[in-house]
Amino acid sequence: MKGGSMACYNSYAHQWHPAFFASWQIEFQEESGELTFKNEHMIGTKPKQIDVLVIKKSVNKTIKKNIGRIFRMHNIIEYKSPEDYLSIDDFYKCYGYVCFYKSDGNKQNEINISEITLTLVSSGFPRNLVKHLKQVRGWKVEKIERGIYYVSGNIFPIQIINTKKLSKEKNLWLKSLNLxxxxxxxxxxxxxxxxxxxxxxxxxxxxxxxxxxxxxxxxxxxxxxxxxxxxxxxxxxxxxxxxxxxxxxxxxxxxxxxxxxxxxxxxxxxxxxxxxxxxxxxxxxxxxxxxxxxxxxxxxxxxxxxxxx
Incomplete structure (x- = not known):
């Protein structure tokens, strides 16, 4: 898509992001006091924009919500609307966000790489990306429960969330962000x-x-x-x-x-x-x-x- 069509698409797709940010917070309502949610967080002096940043208020607090069990101290979330999909290049862009975020502290090694997680959210299952992670990166992608997949083998934890496959009982609002x-x-x-x-x-x-x-x-x-x-x-x-x-x-x-x-x-x-x-x-x-x-x-x-x- 180019020109006016791309501009129209971007404008329409952007409508989903406020709904996603709201739904993401709704999912964590029982533990909202333990977390800080930041929408469209900017990194660095030449900003790169993270869709959602979730920061735990206590490093020792374990999050019980199924989509947040992976959480460490700093948790970067990338969301793709129902009209979009999660590509291999999207993954590397978000991987870069993690690296930029880690290096954006006020002092040397202020943010420990082991205290960062990456969550990739899409309404469809990213088959090409999962194939790439397994065959090219040599990582393991494991289904933990309906719609939630953990990626292991990397220096920091990664999870992929397929919203269509999530449990209605556990994740009603995220699952409902659908066409x-x-x-x-x-x-x-x-x-x-x-x-x-x-x-x-x-x-x-x-x-x-x-x-x-x-x-x-x-x-x-x-x-x-x-x-x-x-x-x-x-x-x-x-x-x-x-x-x-x-x-x-x-x-x-x-x-x-x-x-x-x-x-x-x-x-x-x-x-x-x-x-x-x-x-x-x-x-x-x-x-x-x-x-x-x-x-x-x-x-x-x-x-x-x-x-x-």
């Missing part, structure tokens, strides 16, 4: 869980993109529940847009009133100056002129000088 949801049970679970958390931004962000790309099955499951979910999402978006529009309108109105007031003040000041000068020439008593125009002594002295010209 073609087929399980009505899963849609029911999504709507039910969303309804319990509809005031939380993470759930709104994730549900927004899931519903947009799977409207048909949501309607089939329960149109009333879909309408309620959509109503909440639309309401929040409208409120946000109205606030932005209102802020802009208020700002314009304030600026307009300020400009009018300034113009009026300048005009009034000009009139006062001309009137005062005219009255000086008409030999009106000084005390009366000063009193009428509330002039200070310094202002009056300047006025007298102007009157001499």
């Amino acid at each position: 073609h949801l087929e399980s009505k049970d899963m849609v029911n679970s999504l709507i039910q869980e969303y309804d319990e958390h509809k005031d939380e931004k993470l759930y709104n962000s994730a549900m927004d993109i899931i519903v947009k790309n799977n409207i048909r099955i949501f309607k089939e499951v329960n149109e009333n529940m879909l309408c309620a979910a959509l109503e909440d999402l639309i309401k929040e978006r409208l409120e946000r847009e109205v606030k932005i529009a209102l802020d802009e309108a208020v700002s314009k109105a304030v600026n307009k009133e300020v400009n009018i007031a300034v113009d009026k003040a300048v005009s009034q000041t000009t009139d006062n100056i001309l009137n005062a000068l005219e009255e000086i020439h008409n030999q009106i008593p000084i005390s009366e002129i000063r009193k009428k125009y509330h002039l200070s002594e310094a202002e009056w002295i300047r006025m007298e000088k102007l009157a001499l010209y």
Whole structure:
């Protein structure tokens, strides 16, 4: 894809990333107090962007969540949207991110390479990449559980997550970041869980993109529940847009009133100056002129000088 098509694709694909970042945090909600999540983390003075960076708050804390058991202190996450795929070159780019991140400390060897992990997330299984890792790198790729594969043989831990194959019970939100949801049970679970958390931004962000790309099955499951979910999402978006529009309108109105007031003040000041000068020439008593125009002594002295010209 080139030119406008590529720009359009990048714009559309980018919509999935906020939903992924939200879903990733939802998956770790029970242990969120142990982790810090950073979206689109920049490395170095000439930034290279990591999709998600997860930092453990305690080096001794073991993460129990299935997609986080591999975690060490610093955990780099690369996400590919459902329209994209995980290629061999993507792997080496992310491998480079790990190396850049390791070297980006404030002092020598501040970040230990053994305390970094790499997680590669894709909706499809990256067969060519896995074949490359096995045959070219000589590494072992082992399925740990549904949708989760550990790569061993490298200096730091690597895992590959195939979101389509994840467990609905364990990873509902990551699994649902899909263009073609087929399980009505899963849609029911999504709507039910969303309804319990509809005031939380993470759930709104994730549900927004899931519903947009799977409207048909949501309607089939329960149109009333879909309408309620959509109503909440639309309401929040409208409120946000109205606030932005209102802020802009208020700002314009304030600026307009300020400009009018300034113009009026300048005009009034000009009139006062001309009137005062005219009255000086008409030999009106000084005390009366000063009193009428509330002039200070310094202002009056300047006025007298102007009157001499």
